[in-house]
């Protein structure tokens with residue numbers, strides 16, 4: 001089993017951190033994992049993305065031309081990545097900042113008003129964690145408790161005071177899909 | 186982007202409506218494009234001053250620019266001039282080559298503090314020693330902007346940067362380099378001054394100095410250099426207004442504004 | 450032992466610290482700047498030397514000085530900075546002082562860009578400065594391997610009193626992967642018998658690369674060549690992956706080596722018998738093992754992020770032309786692209802396309818794979 005995830009958005013939306021969180025959680029779940037960011041000066045104020053590969057075997061390519069899962073945090077990312085998603089893939093899109101893009105019928109679409117959910121949970125800046133919650137509720141690539149635990153362990157020191165808000169945002173994101181998933185089942 | 190008024194093509198209008206006097210025009214020497222500079226960065230201001238001076242002196246078509254490696258690496262996409270891109274720190278050498286084969290053209294370099302005062306000290310000092318008739322626009326923002334805010338040779342004592350996490354300690358990392366003061370002692374240098382762009386008044390003074398620096402080259406007097414204290418809100422981790430205050434309150438005391446050499 | 454996620458650049462820096470690095474000199478350049486930034490707090494915290502040099506020329510000559518004092522000194526940079534260091538590298542090799550250099554390659558030539566590349570293969574294996582020598586060049590494919598190789602690089606540098614290069618690229622520098630760090634080594638205050646320490650109670654020592662007499666300079670060169678022959682004999686490293694029954698062989702190093710690993714798995718899923726040969730030491734190149742493998746396969750595909758620099762070595766070793774896939778300028782080959790570039794198509798496809806697919810096999814078979822040795 002190998003899963004490739006691309007998380008994309010504006011610089012400052014916590015795209016890279018969301019990916020690192022998944023990577024840490026994957027390691028804690030004893031998986032093979034790689035994380036790689038877009039890097040360089042063009043990042044500032046521009047768009048940022050990272051790729052996370054979670055696998056049962058050693059990871060070869062740390063990049064994926066057709067990722068199975070895309071978390072699009074803004075409009076340009078949704079437009080760019082929707083067509084690139086692999087067969088039977090999943091697109092989690094932040095509808096607070098992006099219109100729902102046209103997707104192929106095989107792609108599962110999860111719209112989340114992540115900014116609003118994050119704000120309700122305590123902090124607008126936690127839309128990234130909301131999307132992660134929504135993702136794990138829809139496709140449990142890792143157990144949600146492991147990701148929550150990773151949040152506790154790896155939230156950078158300077159954001160420690162936001163731990164509770166992060167947890168709340170993660171759970172709110174999870175709950176936003178939970179109901180629908182259960183309904184669909 | 187500042188509001189841009191189109192330059193009226195004719196002073197007359199056919200339909201008898203009043204003639205508009207241009208009060209603000211986009212300089213010919215700049216291209217009307219978006220730059221990649223961060224919000225609050227004063228590279229843009231300095232670009233504009235240089236472009237206005239070139240326009241006013243009427244030398245756009247005979248001016249050649251040498252761009253640096255640093256945040257201004259794409260300056261050649263913003264200036265509407267013939268230009269080239271030097272290796273890191275080597276702009277004065279490249280400018281020397283240009284000027285020596287095209288002595289009637291106006292050649293200037295646009296360099297950051299890492300570029301000019303660190304990796305390129307050799308090149309600037311020897312261009313000055315030879316009295317190359319070039320103009321140097323030296324933008325001092327006290328950090329390596331492009332690579333993410335590492336310590337520069339002009340970082341202030343105590344300044345925390347991503348490669349001086351404990352603050353620059355002069356006993357270990359040395360003292361800030363004062364380039365125009367140093368160059369002023371060299372016979373080949375005709376004009377060496379320091380200015381700043383932290384306020385409208387200082388911006389005006391900076392423009393005058395840039396104008397005089399180019400005039401020095403036009404008069405064939407020797408190398409001219411204007412050091413300009415410039416802001417880097419991103420890497421200083423400040424808002425744009427705070428960054429301008431930082432120049433005024435922290436940088437100016439270390440880098441006094443003034444004329445260190447004026448010939449002609 | 451704990452396994453933690455590390456960013457490549459920071460992991461390499463920490464591995465150098467743990468391997469007992471005494472002094473670091475460097476200059477910022479993307480995509481390796483995190484090395485410098487990490488060491489700017491880590492080295493002083495341990496009472497070791499960190500200095501940001503005024504340029505890469507400055508940095509390499511500072512390393513030359515510190516290494517002459519018998520210290521474990523190193524520097525790091527990326528392609529354009531390495532170009533600047535060439536002068537110092539040559540002096541270091543000639544003076545036979547130990548030195549470790551990390552090159553996190555980026556796209557060139559010129560200022561190029563900051564995206565990953567492998568276009569310094571020649572620069573490092575062939576022309577790391579003027580004169581007759583090769584550095585020992587090690588090319589990791591994972592962050593763990595980068596850490597493991599960094600951990601032994603000072604030992605190798607001191608063992609041979611030679612230049613050791615860790616050659617990686619922007620992907621490896623920027624990516625995060627699980628790493629098991631070796632423990633922090635406490636080194637005896639070793640003072641090699643050649644180090645400049647002050648001629649207290651002994652005749653003065655001299656470290657130089659100047660030999661005005663032609664005979665003397667030839668003597669130095671013969672000594673260097675003998676040393677290189679020894680390195681070539683003992684320091685070849687490589688990895689073979691699923692080569693046992695392979696009909697087609699991919700040869701790739703560093704990051705492309707790991708991408709090719711994915712390609713091997715994909716091709717095998719499609720029923721193709723593909724294997725991977727990944728040189729880890731690029732100089733000395735593991736010629737013998739490759740030559741041996743080449744006798745058992747029908748085709749060889751070299752994949753690189755350059756225009757075919759390692760291909761020249763591979764062709765020399767297998768004694769004939771090979772297939773090649775190269776991406777440049779920061780473009781990264783994908784596993785799918787590599788599978789597509791395999792000269793022999795899956796059986797099913799050959800049947801469907803009739804004529805297509807057989808031709809490359811025949812062409813390959815005509816080749817001589819007789820090793821040069």
Ligand SMILES: Cc1ncc(C[n+]2csc(CCOP(=O)(O)OP(=O)(O)O)c2C)c(N)n1
Nearest residue numbers: 254255256273297298299300329330331478
């Ligand atoms: C030989 C070489 N070394 C390092 C670099 C990486 N580099 C690019 S810009 C830069 C620093 C520029 O700083 P500065 O001159 O202060 O200009 P700023 O970006 O602050 O405007 C460095 C070190 C390079 N391009 N070439």
